[in-house]
Amino acid sequence: MKLYKSLIAALALSASMVSCSDWLEQEPPSYLTPDTYFSDVTQVQAAVDWFYTVMITHGNWSYGTYGNDNETDNQTDWSPDGKYGTGLWLTSTTNDNWSWTNIRNINYQLRTIIEKRDAGTITGDQNKLNNFIGDLYFLRSYCYFDMLQKWGDLPILWQALPDDEAELVAASKRMPRNEVARFIVNSLDSALTLMQPQGTYATTRITPDAVNLFKSRVALYEGTFLKYFAGTPFVPNGPGWPGAAKDYNANYQYPTGSVEAESNYFLDIAAKSAKEVADKYMGSLRVNTGKIPQSATDPENPYFSIWGNNNMSGIKEVLLWREYNRSLGVVNDIEVVTQKGNYGIGLTRGFVENFLMADGKPIYNSAYKYSDQTIADVATNRDPRLAIFLKVPGQVNVFKNVGEGDHEVDVEPKPYLAARGDAENGYPTGYALRKGGMFDGAEADNGSCTNACEVFRATEALLNYMEAQYLLTNNLGDILPYWKAVRTAAGFTGAAADPQTTIDATDMNQENSDWGAYSAGTKLGDKVLYNIRRERRCELMAEGLRWMDLQRWRALDQLITTHAHIEGMHLYNTPMEGWYYEDKDGDGYGDGVGVGNFTLLNDGSTSAVVSSPELTHSEYVRPHEWNMVQNDFKDGLTWHMAHYLQPMPIRQFLLTASDHASVELSPLYQNPYWPTESDLPAEK
Known part of the structure; x- marks a missing residue:
């Protein structure tokens, strides 16, 4: 048996590789032959709609998209990702993330549909047909961008490939990452040429504005990645770039002439496409009132309700969203999770303290005195976005359909900190979000919530433009109107809405806990650029973009020499400590929902439930350091350069090698600082 038939079919269209239920992942069944399949526009739409599932939206039994910033300096659970440790992330024979299924299947549908369109054999509205083809170009770009972030250099596949070893091996050649990004951008341009004007379709479908926003995201990502990783093996022609060892990349030259010019090429695309949307x-933009409703008679906060609803069709700035429907079984668990501890994902102290005070100044340089003696203090006189989204004990969680949900938590309790508690109820840091909350008991039936999921929001375009344009021109005046618009929508007023207020009050020597304050291991010296990053961090809170930003900014090098200790709320020597000692109801636990007596449970043992101030030398909750016996992270989080990208699966080298045994004979190459043997850690 030929090895490639079972091992490199990831690049081939092979019906034997898929589940019988996933009909889009195979050629049409015998009773629906290619001659008759896709004979009508409605059939094309049905196929295209299935691929909408590749986009990141709420799943069940999780905090949905609001938890996708987990494992960053914004949000955390009790167990750090292995990439922040030493010797915990190893090469492997396989890696499920090296999956081409979606790209392959989209390519197959594109080829088939375009051939039939050009032959005139698909009946129905041809404008709709072209729009659906545009959807496919976008969705392929979306999948490719996910792969680009994981791997960097990639094969560029324009079409599905036959199950032929020679063709598959040739197609496995990795193209330089900037060429991959150019391919993505070009595919998005193809989508734009085919799509009907904005407003033709509901925003539950991909529209030109959503495409342009995503185009700006891709271009900003690649432009900044090239900028901050220049002079490293992570970019083409950088010293030690592994692609240079392969003959097909040995003489590669940037289309623009240099890595700096290539970076600016993408930044220019990012600025122009973002500006078109912005x-x-x-x-x-909807404006934050700074208040959350606590009863049915309280006025709605338009900004809060961008996310706290089940229908986003009337929210202009939401460019693409997913609808959930209980009768169809398309549901999530957002309301239950929001009323509890965000499914074991908490905000970090560093993130909470990075938000400005209400006067638009950092906590260390404000007329308001910052206090973290209680969670209510933390939310007082703060950035209006934090004020509405940080849950505070005693706040009302449910005032609609009270009693109709089987998992209601009507009033926000004192946070349940126990590290050994279940994820559904636990608060790893003590800080939890109510983003996505609907205050509705009927939505708090376990696993039956219909909270709508925002996929793209126009405000990101303003932030993308601000960053790209500033990097190109170094001119604050170009971006100030856009920045003020973001600030005003966030709820700042007066001088606080002016970014110059923040810039003037910023002391970079005190901005140490924000990983985004660094690039290439060095603190930013430009306070304007830093505050653009801060604004982005706070405005896009819990929208799943933080890791992408940290990666493209090269914002983790400093952890190589200075470990990070992720912290949560200020527990010890504050009134909150008493929450867990007192036992007024006589149930044997403190009033902090069962955490118990810390003198017994914070000793650093495997039985501990919270970190010890004596062992960690911190009065703040350290969710990764409650167990100081069997703990790879008791000394904090660190970093290794290789971890900016994933290691290529060793199996792929063997599959594509001419003798199926020698790694060096493969057209593939490993990512920087990763070995080409299994079960080994990063080399640097």
């Missing part, structure tokens, strides 16, 4: 929406 200019349309910056005057109509």
